[in-house]
Amino acid sequence: MKILAVETSGSTCGVTISNGDLCSTIEIYEPHQQDAQLADCAIECLKHAKLSISEIDAIAISAGPGSFTGLRIGASFAKGLCYGLDLETAIPLVPISTLQSLADQAVVDEFSNHRIVATIPSHRNLTYIQYFDALGKPLTEVALVEVEKLANGVMYGDRVVGPGTQELVSCLHAIGRIIEVHTEHSWTVLSSRFVANTANKQHRAGTLVLMNAKDFVPDYKQEFEVVQKNIVES
Amino acid sequence: MATILAIETSCDDTSVAVVSDFKVLSNQVSSQTLHDQYGGIVPELASREHVKGIAQIADLALRQAHKTIQDIDAIAVTNGPGLAGSLLVGLHFAKGLCLRYAKPLFPINHIEAHIYSAYIEHSTLEFPSICLVVSGGHTSLVFIRSVDQFEIIGSTRDDAAGEAFDKTAKMMGLGYPGGPLIDALSRTGDPKKFHFPRGLSGSNAFDFSFSGLKTAVRLFLEKNEGTVRKNDVAASVQEAIVDVLVDKSIRAAHQYDVKTICIAGGVSANSRLREKLLVQCKRSKFNLLLPSLQYCVDNAAMIGFLAELRMQNGTQPSSLNVTVNPKPIRMTS
Numbered sequence: 143m144k145i146l147a148v149e150t151s152g153s154t155c156g157v158t159i160s161n162g163d164l165c166s167t168i169e170i171y172e173p174h175q176q177d178a179q180l181a182d183c184a185i186e187c188l189k190h191a192k193l194s195i196s197e198i199d200a201i202a203i204s205a206g207p208g209s210f211t212g213l214r215i216g217a218s219f220a221k222g223l224c225y226g227l228d229l230e231t232a233i234p235l236v237p238i239s240t241l242q243s244l245a246d247q248a249v250v251d252e253f254s255n256h257r258i259v260a261t262i263p264s265h266r267n268l269t270y271i272q273y274f275d276a277l278g279k280p281l282t283e284v285a286l287v288e289v290e291k292l293a294n295g296v297m298y299g300d301r302v303v304g305p306g307t308q309e310l311v312s313c314l315h316a317i318g319r320i321i322e323v324h325t326e327h328s329w330t331v332l333s334s335r336f337v338a339n340t341a342n343k344q345h346r347a348g349t350l351v352l353m354n355a356k357d358f359v360p361d362y363k364q365e366f367e368v369v370q371k372n373i374v375e376s
Numbered sequence: 377m378a379t380i381l382a383i384e385t386s387c388d389d390t391s392v393a394v395v396s397d398f399k400v401l402s403n404q405v406s407s408q409t410l411h412d413q414y415g416g417i418v419p420e421l422a423s424r425e426h427v428k429g430i431a432q433i434a435d436l437a438l439r440q441a442h443k444t445i446q447d448i449d450a451i452a453v454t455n456g457p458g459l460a461g462s463l464l465v466g467l468h469f470a471k472g473l474c475l476r477y478a479k480p481l482f483p484i485n486h487i488e489a490h491i492y493s494a495y496i497e498h499s500t501l502e503f504p505s506i507c508l509v510v511s512g513g514h515t516s517l518v519f520i521r522s523v524d525q526f527e528i529i530g531s532t533r534d535d536a537a538g539e540a541f542d543k544t545a546k547m548m549g550l551g552y553p554g555g556p557l558i559d560a561l562s563r564t565g566d567p568k569k570f571h572f573p574r575g576l577s578g579s580n581a582f583d584f585s586f587s588g589l590k591t592a593v594r595l596f597l598e599k600n601e602g603t604v605r606k607n608d609v610a611a612s613v614q615e616a617i618v619d620v621l622v623d624k625s626i627r628a629a630h631q632y633d634v635k636t637i638c639i640a641g642g643v644s645a646n647s648r649l650r651e652k653l654l655v656q657c658k659r660s661k662f663n664l665l666l667p668s669l670q671y672c673v674d675n676a677a678m679i680g681f682l683a684e685l686r687m688q689n690g691t692q693p694s695s696l697n698v699t700v701n702p703k704p705i706r707m708t709s
């Protein structure tokens with residue numbers, strides 16, 4: 143199955159094409175690049191994979207949680223890519239939980255029994271967090287918590303992944319919980335490779351969810367609370 | 377001759393249109409009503425609504441036009457000015473479509489599209505002309521030379537005309553948006569009952585100012601509220617706004633020696649503005665282009681129309697790394 147995966151939910155702007163294995167990735171790890179670079183990343187990535195967009199079977203997208211704007215850039219772009227007036231011409235969309243894509247990266251081997259803690263920073267000192275078992279099966283729902291609270295919850299041996307890692311480790315030090323957690327540099331970014339990887343894993347397991355892109359909305363995980371300063375007079 | 381799919385998501389309306397050979401085949405507009413309860417637009421909610429509905433609205437536009445996406449020659453999209461989050465949705469949907477179907481992309485400036493929108497319903501392009509752009513965010517007089525040359529000869533120094541309507545309506549406790557409400561109330565009011573200031577009307581320049589009017593209305597209401605008829609106040613306020621708009625437009629047409637005046641933007645829906653312009657243009661023998669209401673408000677048809685004009689004129693498509701440009705630019709071209 144040929145999948146084009148898009149990651150724009152944070153400060154990564156990336157596209158990966160995979161055909162079971164990863165074929166090509168074009169990715170920029172720098173904030174505020176998505177508006178200008180996302181389409182070019184996709185064009186380049188297709189070129190390297192020697193594929194045309196019409197040969198792609200599904201578009202996988204990092205569905206959130208994450209930056210509201212980033213999620214929308216990815217979602218709108220994917221809706222354009224998938225677009226067809228009817229289902230025959232449309233390319234199906236595969237929404238992938240961003241936290242799941244991070245967790246699947248940290249699955250090392252089936253004999254490990256360490257938990258995986260996936261973290262994505264939100265606004266102020268809040269972080270999205272979800273716990274997984276060593277094989278990447280969710281143990282909890284996604285929660286939005288203060289970093290301090292999160293730091294009190296991690297345990298010895300946990301594998302911490304995601305862009306919230308650094309903040310969490312600093313916080314552990316700050317509150318004097320000097321415990322050993324596993325981190326790896328390559329686990330702290332967001333990547334379209336992870337999105338493609340999770341889509342492939344789900345495909346192999348027969349759990350891949352294909353949907354009509356027209357009906358997709360990002361998983362914002364937060365109802366937007368309107369306060370006066372958010373209102374512009376028109 | 378080309379067939380264009382046009383997308384407009386600059387503010388709180390999601391709109392997709394199909395324009396072919398300068399004819400509007402469809403112009404779907406989905407207006408977001410969820411903002412009404414807040415008395416203004418909530419950008420985050422507006423962006424969420426755009427994402428939710430954009431593809432379905434494209435379906436409606438294509439179906440109504442009896443076209444498939446393969447029939448489309450180019451994609452046009454508003455890339456500014458407007459709300460950044462809203463613009464990003466339309467632009468990236470457009471980029472995705474362009475990549476998928478190998479179509480050229482034409483980013484269009486929203487205000488420029490408004491400027492040329494009066495020509496949608498007039499097959500002959502009468503240039504040069506004077507265009508009065510009056511919307512919620514803009515009030516300008518534009519001297520249009522050609523399809524891609526125009527000059528802003530005057531703009532508001534403070535509030536836009538639409539804001540003047542909306543803010544005075546708010547002071548009168550009428551609700552939002554105030555323009556249509558004042559328009560409706562005025563029909564049964566006396567426009568000469570009270571006198572409100574006509575900002576910068578004595579000046580020869582083409583700039584506008586509505587802040588003095590706003591203050592005058594506030595002071596007037598503080599003193600007289602409850603003892604005067606709202607309809608008379610509304611009609612008198614409207615008259616003050618309309619008078620300056622009409623006077624300056626006519627004066628600009630004389631000074632720039634044009635034969636045609638056109639209007640654009642949401643406030644050009646105002647019935648008194650249309651009525652007075654019509655009378656004045658007849659008197660001075662100017663041609664008046666009054667767009668129908670669907671083209672006065674935000675709509676994708678005007679985006680597609682301007683894109684086709686530009687294509688015909690030799691404008692090259694943009695690469696897909698074009699970005700949104702939310703801030704209004706000072707336009708002299």
Ligand SMILES: Nc1ncnc2c1ncn2[C@@H]1O[C@H](COP(=O)(O)OP(=O)(O)OP(=O)(O)O)[C@@H](O)[C@H]1O
Pocket residue numbers: 376387458510511512513514537538539541542553554555556559641642643644645646647672673674
């Ligand atoms: N009949 C009317 N009389 C006066 N004003 C009106 C009338 N109908 C609409 N308006 C005003 O038009 C404005 C909305 O116009 P429009 O939708 O073109 O502007 P906008 O999208 O808010 O701003 P912009 O296009 O400058 O970004 C509002 O201020 C509204 O009160």
